Amino acid sequence: MAGVMSFAERVRAAAERNDSLLCVGLDPDLARFPAALRERGAGDPAGAIVAFNRAIVEATADLVCAYKPNLGFYLAYGLAGLEALVRTRELIPREIPTILDAKVNDIGHTAAAYATGYLDQFGFDAVTANPYLGTDGLEPFWRRADRGVLIICRTSNPGAGALQDVQVTRDGATAAPLNEIVARRIAEWAERWGAPGAVGAVVGATAPRELAAVRAILPDAPILVPGVGTQGGP
Amino acid sequence: MAGVMSFAERVRAAAERNDSLLCVGLDPDLARFPAALRERGAGDPAGAIVAFNRAIVEATADLVCAYKPNLGFYLAYGLAGLEALVRTRELIPREIPTILDAKVNDIGHTAAAYATGYLDQFGFDAVTANPYLGTDGLEPFWRRADRGVLIICRTSNPGAGALQDVQVTRDGATAAPLNEIVARRIAEWAERWGAPGAVGAVVGATAPRELAAVRAILPDAPILVPGVGTQGGP
CATH class of the missing domain: 3.20.20.70 (Aldolase class I)
Incomplete structure (x- = not known):
């Protein structure tokens, strides 16, 4: 290509x-x-x-x-x-x-149907996606050479922390918030699946501390930062 | 009502x-x-x-x-x-x-727009939703007396475990898989927001162990169990 x-x-x-x-x-x-x-x-x-x-x-x-x-x-x-x-x-x-903010998430063959709809039928260059369903639901969006997917790490809304900030154990001992684990998964997915220009992250502007942590994990990925202005982000 | x-x-x-x-x-x-x-x-x-x-x-x-x-x-x-x-x-x-399997997830005011679209414009009785964005994104779906939302706990696809099964610390010591934490959040949301007949869960048929754990946490909620048949569920 x-x-x-x-x-x-x-x-x-x-x-x-x-x-x-x-x-x-x-x-x-x-x-x-x-x-x-x-x-x-x-x-x-x-x-x-x-x-x-x-x-x-x-x-x-x-x-x-x-x-x-x-x-x-x-x-x-x-x-x-x-x-x-x-x-x-x-x-x-x-x-x-163009990025369609659709927060896509589904299992593999259904995710492929969404990709047909949003990328081919509607013609968008990228979508936002929710990571909770894992790799096979994201793959249809990053396997196209010129398209991309921006994966939600940490959102900007009041209820965001209920799950995104729960502490996940790593190595049986240390803990990290779930949104950092998501950022690490994104880094693994981008590296393993050879799509470094296709995979990015979404971190709300109202969460500057989390944004810095995610940027450290993903130094080169595109990061979409919604919420500047109306949502009170700096 | x-x-x-x-x-x-x-x-x-x-x-x-x-x-x-x-x-x-x-x-x-x-x-x-x-x-x-x-x-x-x-x-x-x-x-x-x-x-x-x-x-x-x-x-x-x-x-x-x-x-x-x-x-x-x-x-x-x-x-x-x-x-x-x-x-x-x-x-x-x-x-x-009727349940529209749309795996909705967005922040509060956008979630309200989705509810207008899926429940009012399209006329569905319930939607499936992804819990990662938290309470305010789910509330527009459970606040209507005759409508509902089925929240994803554990899906049936090969990559499901990457996030849904990560171990989350509770009480600073014990740990539980994230999908169980989601089930506990669903129970809290249903109780706190007074919508016991509006909130349910989704657990894939290929995850019978997780299904039993979620059912124990949500003894009365509607649970949608997709994946029987083509996805290899029992």
Whole structure:
């Protein structure tokens, strides 16, 4: 596959071109749209969402290294919302990587069906994924030379710690929080499966201590840091 | 909300009516359809999938306690597949509970958007969910009197153990596998949030030892046990 850039290389190229590490979320909420678009949304939610996203993309395409639509905000509008998601993907310039924030997690053959849907049918460059189901559910996303997967280590929400921070024993004696064990698994998966440019991590901006620990374990992987701004991250 | 049956009560009623604890998956794969439907699927995937599912539902509606479409198998056909999912929900008799196997997981306000999509727009009675993000991501699914959420403890796939079986310290000394900690969290959530009929668990049939441990922790909760048959479960 000579000549094919890995997902990490594509993000790096966009970041250098635009001198930016900013990934912009595309999370439509009709109730918060300007009045004219909100009115249009009452009868044509897909059209209103696409018009809103087009304005954001046109205003920011030279300022970002990636776009990240969040699946949930499209599903909230049913089939019309999903049509808007597909049309949103199509209006993003090809040289800017796209990450579908879908927090994928399933067993092997079902994960392959998700990969067909999100990467082939919808055409996204990468997805976010939840690690709890293990290797075989993640593999369909990192085996493509130019696509990628960003795996959740530590999220930014109030309830995150209930499981992500439980203490896991290692070597029968020492302990580490589960989110660090996840980071170590990501490092193993990236090394063992030969996909160093395809596998990254997600760590919320509200967890700076955990972010530093995960960065130490994954010095070269792409790390997505959501939550700057509205969620109170620094 | 007098008169509203909880999700667990609705499953129990269907199970008693049909004398069955069987939950039938609706996981369409056009490549494995009968020839005539496969041909139809080439030009009209939504129509072929709905025809296939209608035949299954008509043949089994008096033999099951629930139906469980798996989101991934619909997403693999893009927007047409999602249209088929919505039409499949509509053809299932209202007295039989439906579980969308979507393995939902996100932070609070995004989880609320997913609940709007899966429960209101698509009309499913319950979803499967991944617990890794904690309480606030699950709450939108158990706060509705007649809906529910089935939370993954231990899955049936080869890579399941990588995280689900790591040893977590408790009380500073004793240790338990993470999937048991998840079962204990589910018990706490169901008790604290007053939703005993809305919260259940998922444990793969290929993990009978883990299933027994989870059942001991959750004696009354609905437990979904996928993997009997094709995945080699007993």
